[in-house]
Amino acid sequence: xxxxxxxxxxxxxxxxxxxxxxxxxxxxxxxxxxxxxxxxxxxxxxxxxxxxxxxxxxxxxxxxxxxxxxxxxxxxxxxxxxxxxxxxxxxxxxxxxxxxxxxxxxxxxxxxx
Amino acid sequence: xxxxxxxxxxxxxxxxxxxxxxxxxxxxxxxxxxxxxxxxxxxxxxxxxxxxxxxxxxxxxxxxxxxxxxxxxxxxxxxxxxxxxxxxxxxxxxxxxxxxxxxxxxxxxxxxxxxxx
Numbered sequence: 268x269x270x271x272x273x274x275x276x277x278x279x280x281x282x283x284x285x286x287x288x289x290x291x292x293x294x295x296x297x298x299x300x301x302x303x304x305x306x307x308x309x310x311x312x313x314x315x316x317x318x319x320x321x322x323x324x325x326x327x328x329x330x331x332x333x334x335x336x337x338x339x340x341x342x343x344x345x346x347x348x349x350x351x352x353x354x355x356x357x358x359x360x361x362x363x364x365x366x367x368x369x370x371x372x373x374x375x376x377x378x379x380x
Numbered sequence: 381x382x383x384x385x386x387x388x389x390x391x392x393x394x395x396x397x398x399x400x401x402x403x404x405x406x407x408x409x410x411x412x413x414x415x416x417x418x419x420x421x422x423x424x425x426x427x428x429x430x431x432x433x434x435x436x437x438x439x440x441x442x443x444x445x446x447x448x449x450x451x452x453x454x455x456x457x458x459x460x461x462x463x464x465x466x467x468x469x470x471x472x473x474x475x476x477x478x479x480x481x482x483x484x485x486x487x488x489x490x491x492x493x494x495x496x497x
Contacts, residue, residue: 298483307489308489309487312485322483357425
């Protein structure tokens with residue numbers, strides 16, 4: 268059983284489109300995260316939810332909107348996609364507090380053409 | 381602000397040899413947790429080892445061990461008996477245990493390690 272699963276694994280789309288990435292965890296964790304990994308492999312946090320409540324909202328364009336219907340799911344919706352949005356997006360989860368680190372999904376490679 | 385610095389963008393090591401990856405960090409907090417994550421070509425982020433800042437004893441996990449120097453804010457990773465499967469990007473990271481920074485896992489920029497047959 269996959270602990271943190273993201274879908275899709277690959278996403279190729281045209282500029283201006285709207286797309287969503289879904290994430291689900293079956294670990295019973297309270298907290299979920301979205302990270303962006305750029306072309307230089309740098310990982311930067313975008314959002315964090317604890318029990319469906321937004322606790323981290325880093326400086327990302329308003330076109331990015333997270334949604335957490337319950338504590339096992341955290342989806343990422345992106346409007347009006349731009350070339351610069353091309354990256355790998357990782358979902359992760361952890362207990363609260365996350366003293367043992369995060370468990371990551373396998374990532375979604377988004378390519379905007 | 382919390383920062384993590386990995387000064388070696390790329391390293392290589394012969395199979396079966398030992399290699400050490402460097403990491404320094406900066407924080408004004410005294411209690412935190414440090415981690416090394418591995419990202420092989422498969423892209424999966426895998427936790428390699430964890431260290432609690434209030435413990436002086438260095439963590440070890442099989443062939444992986446750390447050298448934690450709290451005063452110097454240094455947290456290096458040693459890989460012994462390197463194997464081809466160790467080829468990956470390695471990320472140093474930490475979390476402030478008090479909740480400062482909202483428990484954000486802050487990463488360094490990574491070190492690309494290649495194990496040569």
